[in-house]
Amino acid sequence: MNxxxxxxxxxxxxxxxxxxxxxxxxxxxxxxxxxxxxxxxFHDRLAETIxxxxxxxxxxxxxxxxxxxxxxxxxxxxxIVTSRTWGFPLMIAIFxxxxxxTIVGANVPSAMIASLLIDTLHPMLHxxxxxxxxxxxxxxxxxxxxxxxxxxxxxxxxPPMAIFFPFFTLLEDLGYLPRMAFNLDNLFQKSxxxxxxxxxMMMGYGCNAAGVVATRIIDSPRERLIAIITNNFSLCNxxxxxxxxxxxxxxxxxxxxxxxxxxxxxAVVGVALLGVLFTFGVSWALSRTVLKGEVSTxxxxxxxxxxxxxxxxxxxxxxxxxxxxxxxxxxxxxxxxAVIWLVANxxxxxxxxxxxxxxxxxxxxxxxxxxGVILVAYIxxxxxxxxxxxxxxxxxxxxxxxxxxMGAGPGVMFEADGAQVLAMLRAGxxxxxTGINLMLFSLxxxxxxxxxxxxxxxxxxxxxxxxxTFLPLSLAFVVCxxxxxxxxxxxxx
Amino acid sequence: xxxALSPTPPAEACASCAIxxxxxxxxxxxxxxxxxxxxALAGNPNVGKSTVFNAxxxxxxxxxxxxxxxVTRAEGGFAYGDRRYxxxxxxxxxxxxxxxxxxxxxxxxxLFGRPDVxxxxxxxxxxxRNLNLVLQVFEITDRxxxxxxxxxxxRRRGIEVDVRRLARDLGVPVVPTAARYGRGxxxxxxxxxEVATGATVCRPRRIExxxxxxxxxxxxxxxxxxxxxPDLPNAxxxxxxxxxxxxxxxxxxxxxxxxxxARPTAAAAATHEIPLREEPNRP
Numbered sequence: 001m002n003x004x005x006x007x008x009x010x011x012x013x014x015x016x017x018x019x020x021x022x023x024x025x026x027x028x029x030x031x032x033x034x035x036x037x038x039x040x041x042f043h044d045r046l047a048e049t050i051x052x053x054x055x056x057x058x059x060x061x062x063x064x065x066x067x068x069x070x071x072x073x074x075x076x077x078x079x080i081v082t083s084r085t086w087g088f089p090l091m092i093a094i095f096x097x098x099x100x101x102t103i104v105g106a107n108v109p110s111a112m113i114a115s116l117l118i119d120t121l122h123p124m125l126h127x128x129x130x131x132x133x134x135x136x137x138x139x140x141x142x143x144x145x146x147x148x149x150x151x152x153x154x155x156x157x158x159p160p161m162a163i164f165f166p167f168f169t170l171l172e173d174l175g176y177l178p179r180m181a182f183n184l185d186n187l188f189q190k191s192x193x194x195x196x197x198x199x200x201m202m203m204g205y206g207c208n209a210a211g212v213v214a215t216r217i218i219d220s221p222r223e224r225l226i227a228i229i230t231n232n233f234s235l236c237n238x239x240x241x242x243x244x245x246x247x248x249x250x251x252x253x254x255x256x257x258x259x260x261x262x263x264x265x266x267a268v269v270g271v272a273l274l275g276v277l278f279t280f281g282v283s284w285a286l287s288r289t290v291l292k293g294e295v296s297t298x299x300x301x302x303x304x305x306x307x308x309x310x311x312x313x314x315x316x317x318x319x320x321x322x323x324x325x326x327x328x329x330x331x332x333x334x335x336x337x338a339v340i341w342l343v344a345n346x347x348x349x350x351x352x353x354x355x356x357x358x359x360x361x362x363x364x365x366x367x368x369x370x371x372g373v374i375l376v377a378y379i380x381x382x383x384x385x386x387x388x389x390x391x392x393x394x395x396x397x398x399x400x401x402x403x404x405x406m407g408a409g410p411g412v413m414f415e416a417d418g419a420q421v422l423a424m425l426r427a428g429x430x431x432x433x434t435g436i437n438l439m440l441f442s443l444x445x446x447x448x449x450x451x452x453x454x455x456x457x458x459x460x461x462x463x464x465x466x467x468x469t470f471l472p473l474s475l476a477f478v479v480c481x482x483x484x485x486x487x488x489x490x491x492x493x
Numbered sequence: 494x495x496x497a498l499s500p501t502p503p504a505e506a507c508a509s510c511a512i513x514x515x516x517x518x519x520x521x522x523x524x525x526x527x528x529x530x531x532x533a534l535a536g537n538p539n540v541g542k543s544t545v546f547n548a549x550x551x552x553x554x555x556x557x558x559x560x561x562x563x564v565t566r567a568e569g570g571f572a573y574g575d576r577r578y579x580x581x582x583x584x585x586x587x588x589x590x591x592x593x594x595x596x597x598x599x600x601x602x603x604l605f606g607r608p609d610v611x612x613x614x615x616x617x618x619x620x621x622r623n624l625n626l627v628l629q630v631f632e633i634t635d636r637x638x639x640x641x642x643x644x645x646x647x648r649r650r651g652i653e654v655d656v657r658r659l660a661r662d663l664g665v666p667v668v669p670t671a672a673r674y675g676r677g678x679x680x681x682x683x684x685x686x687e688v689a690t691g692a693t694v695c696r697p698r699r700i701e702x703x704x705x706x707x708x709x710x711x712x713x714x715x716x717x718x719x720x721x722x723p724d725l726p727n728a729x730x731x732x733x734x735x736x737x738x739x740x741x742x743x744x745x746x747x748x749x750x751x752x753x754x755a756r757p758t759a760a761a762a763a764t765h766e767i768p769l770r771e772e773p774n775r776p
Contacts, residue, residue: 021747021749023720023721024721024746024747024749025747026717027714027717027718027721027735027746028735028743028746028747030713030714030717031714031732031735031736031743034710034713034714034736035710035735035736035737035738037710038706038707038710038736042707042710042736042737042738043590043737045703045704045707046590046703046707046733046737047588047590049700049702049703049704049707050625050628050629050700051625052702053624053628053698053700053702054621054622054623054624054625054627054628055621057624057659057662057663057698058620058621058624059621060655060658060659060662061620061654061655061656061658061659061662062620062621062652062653062654062655063652063653063655064651064652064653065651065653216584216593216594216595216598217593217595218593219593303539304618304646304650306646306673309673
């Protein structure tokens with residue numbers, strides 16, 4: 001307010017300002033003068049006046065004949081789900097149950113889709129291509145690259161999404177998410193962030209780009225930046241399938257078959273909770289270093305529980321989330337499949353580009369408990385996290401193609417049967433440590449390109465976009481390297 | 494579909510009957526071309542704006558039971574009677590006085606977008622807090638319909654609202670609805686249609702109980718704003734914002750953007766770009 005020439009007697013900023021602008025400045029000067037005269041309370045007193053008026057009007061119109069007598073079920077439920085004792089255990093239990101149902105339920109349809117698209121349709125397409133006389137490089141590019149990558153994405157991702165998302169949407173519709181936010185609010189305040197960040201974090205569990213846009217509900221720019229930078233630690237749609245698949249292959253694999261699915265679900269919940277811890281930790285660190293400032297207070301409203309409409313929920317979760325994510329994955333999987341096929345089939349000095357890249361990144365991969373294949377896959381999958389796992393599998397198939405019965409040629413993906421996938425990954429040198437570190441890396445690494453773009457649009461700052469990109473990435477390297485070092489020091493692998 | 498059902502134009506008596514119109518809602522989804530009127534949907538967070546929006550447009554804008562679900566505007570269309578409407582779902586806000594980005598999106602649209610009708614969706618079970626926003630919207634625009642939503646929930650909690658008294662006190666149409674179940678949507682449409690076409694003239698209640706020194710200051714600044722832009726419909730609101738030190742409004746006044754608000758009709762502006770940054774960048 002003070003930095004503009006409010007007083008019309010002072011010389012105008014721009015020479016030759018129009019009479020209209022001069023008149024506008026005069027109005028502003030009057031407002032400024034009156035504002036100072038009234039003092040700083042104009043806002044509060046005006047708000048008070050409006051509140052008083054609203055209260056009077058409401059009183060006249062509202063009667064509550066039955067309000068006092070009723071037993072308030074909402075309150076009773078809230079007392080349990082937001083209690084200090086039961087709030088967190090309940091939250092963990094609910095999510096563990098959801099993941100368990102997802103992991104157990106996704107197996108069968110995954111195998112069915114894979115056998116249809118990959119075992120049956122893919123050879124048929126190849127025969128068709130041979131019949132019409134397509135050159136080998138074209139049919140390889142289209143069928144072994146583009147088609148197989150797409151088929152892989154659908155068979156690996158569609159079933160878990162079709163189970164997980166409706167559950168999540170039901171919880172949202174019911175009104176459970178704000179209760180979770182309520183439970184977490186206190187911790188956010190303690191880590192110097194805005195309590196509303198609990199809500200934007202919840203949005204991030206669907207999609208980080210959406211979570212970043214949702215931070216608009218946070219008034220203070222400082223706290224909004226913290227929320228944007230840490231949103232990445234909410235596992236998004238694109239990463240849930242990775243977590244679920246790796247957890248069931250590696251973590252569930254070491255447990256006895258009877259409890260394997262429970263252990264896998266526990267591992268996914270564990271990684272999600274770790275993400276929450278990282279959110280707090282990084283928020284805390286940011287609010288004490290580069291983003292210092294006061295914590296703003298706010299009141300979080302707990303909406304009434306509303307009976308979810310099951311059919312509508314199924315419909316919206318199928319359209320809004322499942323098909324949307326699947327479509328995004330397919331759109332990116334096709335070109336990525338093409339790229340994979342190309343790097344696997346274009347040879348430079350006797351070795352394919354893929355083999356060279358994997359070889360070059362293997363030492364770095366070893367240090368952080370991963371391998372060159374995973375790092376190359378992450379580079380190819382920068383546009384969409386959804387296709388990391390299919391890419392990993394394609395590249396692994398390429399690097400272990402000497403193993404008998406595995407793969408149909410360079411850069412060709414193969415059957416989506418769990419046991420075979422595991423056997424192949426083992427042949428590619430994967431251990432339990434690789435699985436765990438892949439889960440950690442997937443949790444922590446940089447946001448996808450869509451989210452990065454959204455961060456840039458929302459902050460309007462290349463600097464903060466860079467921070468939001470490279471801070472998680474370096475964290476991922478550090479955490480994975482530390483885990484690998486500790487693992488090896490303990491002699492576990 | 495409508496054409497198949499009524500191959501000849503309806504008799505005049507039919508066209509003036511609410512039931513005829515009720516059967517005549519055509520959900521146009523995202524088709525907002527050539528809209529005759531623009532309707533804004535405002536309201537506190539989590540009162541069911543997006544649900545009302547979906548009921549009117551046939552779109553399936555994602556709804557969720559928590560405040561802050563919508564932070565950008567969503568647009569859709571419907572046709573009612575012989576008019577086409579464009580409807581804009583705004584982010585939920587508790588007031589128009591604050592400064593977070595989602596609240597600015599809502600406020601700027603009601604102000605600069607100049608909708609023909611602003612539907613304020615309110616939660617019938619927490620009326621007092623919701624009416625704050627209604628009164629603030631009254632400062633910006635006359636053409637308001639209050640959609641008293643979540644009537645089912647209010648009833649469940651043993652709360653009754655005297656709709657006629659509320660409508661009389663507010664001076665604008667008040668329509669009770671339970672949008673989740675599609676109840677009251679037809680009445681809402683009829684009310685919106687009447688306000689849009691001018692069949693109903695709103696006389697919204699103004700806040701008149703400010704402390705005297707506030708009142709004097711507001712009057713003085715309003716007077717000056719009015720002298721500057723005689724046709725501005727919401728000079729008093731601009732004055733309030735200036736007294737509150739709102740830099741965005743001060744800037745709009747300096748740039749002359751406010752003069753545009755005095756153009757005669759909003760319907761004409763509907764197809765034009767709205768002179769504001771749709772997604773303000775912060776920080």
